[in-house]
Amino acid sequence: MKKKLIKKAIEVSQNSYSPYSQFKVGAALLTTTGKIFTGTNIENSSYPAGVCAERVAIFNAISAGEKEFQMLAIYNQEQDKLFYPCGICRQVISEFSKDLPILVANDVDNYVETNIKELLPKAFKL
DSSP: OHHHHHHHHHHHHTTOBOTTTOOOEEEEEEETTSOEEEEEOBOOSSGGGOBOHHHHHHHHHHHTTOOOEEEEEEEESOTTOOOOOOHHHHHHHHHHOSSOEEEEEEETTEEEEEEHHHHOTTOOOO
16 A cells, blocks of 8 residues: 555656746545545745645545545655655644654655654644
8 A cells, every 4th residue: 555655646746836846746645444635736936825745635635524544655756865744744744643654755665654743743732
């Protein structure tokens, strides 16, 4: 399932709208019901108006009524470095899972497995 999720993240990264950074990111989110939701980064000339791939995937799942997640794969095309979720994405991920496994990849066979608890050990919570 890990490689399948990474492949989905790679596929959706091709839909990235990133004319400013040229940095294509894709995310694939597996729900506990077995559905996969994807997302890609979408930039805007007003930088704060853009959104990261991870949040798009999560918001797509939430919009479809899914709120329980099993695993998240994040892909970026940079072959010499892995990029982890930004702070806002970490907070959004932690809203829905305290120990979600996360695959950070730049190829189907080159990934690191971590989790949201490790990436954001002291998440904000009301």
